[in-house]
Amino acid sequence: MTSHELAFAVLAVVGLFSALRLVTTKNVVHGALYLVITLAMVGGVYLLLAAEFVAWVQIVIYVGAIVVLLLFSLMLTKAPIGRAALDNQQRGVAAVVAAGVLAGLVTIIQGAFSGTKFTPVPSRTAEIGASIFRHFVAPFEVVSVLLLGALIGAIALARRDEP
Amino acid sequence: MIHLWLPLTFSAALFAIGVYGVLARRNAVMVLMSIELMLNAVNVNLVAFSQTLKNVLLTGQVFALFVITVAAAEIGIGLAIVILIYRNRETVNVDEINLLKW
Secondary structure, three states: OOHHHHHHHHHHHHHHHHHHHHHHOOEHHHHHHHHHHHHHHHHHHHHHOOOHHHHHHHHHHHHHHHHHHHHHHHHHOOOOEOHHHHEOOOHHHHHHHHHHHHHHHHHHHHHHHOOOEEOOOOOOHHHHHHHHHHHOHHHHHHHHHHHHHHHHHHHHHHOOOOO | OEEOHHHHHHHHHHHHHHHHHHHHEOEHHHHHHHHHHHHHHHHHHHHHHHHHHOOOOOHHHHHHHHHHHHHHHHHHHHHHHHHHHHHHHOOOEOOOOOOOOO
């Protein structure tokens, strides 16, 4: 195991542990803070995979914006504490389904990619920009209009109607 | 050098944890957080395959950026709906919301 893979394993273990705590914690606000750790570890994984721009976008958008949005919505709604308030009665079934998904995916991965290795080649931000604005202009425009529509829709939904 | 199964297994475990969260949680905000976990798992896969296949256009990374954008749109709309439902029903538990059931 190379040092690269060791660093990867450390990030993955920390990220998976806090993801597990996120879905089992009894306090919603703690859940949001565990989400921060998981998202930051995923950002670190992007850095180890030499995808620098995606890593910083992950930190800025997810940790910076989405978690703050989640915390604000927890503030505006009731943030109950306790297992009965947060979990429904299907925990056993849910655990079985999740274990089945994990077992199936790991079996497929080990069968198809167990011998594949790769050396991450750093991709500069300029290359990603050139790729987006030369070859993916139409999807980029569609996604920006989608984001605009979604945000206007969110404002229209959440604002209080003045009498 | 890094084995491809490492990032793939990480993303598979993250996805399975997200599935558990979506199925077992009843608070709508926690369900949305679990959906974020699943979207992140997909992004890890996209970036790992982008580095493996050595695509000149970096399609995997560009697509991961698009997925992040769509996730931001989804969380904005989702939280607006959650706040609206809380204002009308005084609850955000997904098993108590039956407005579309008959």
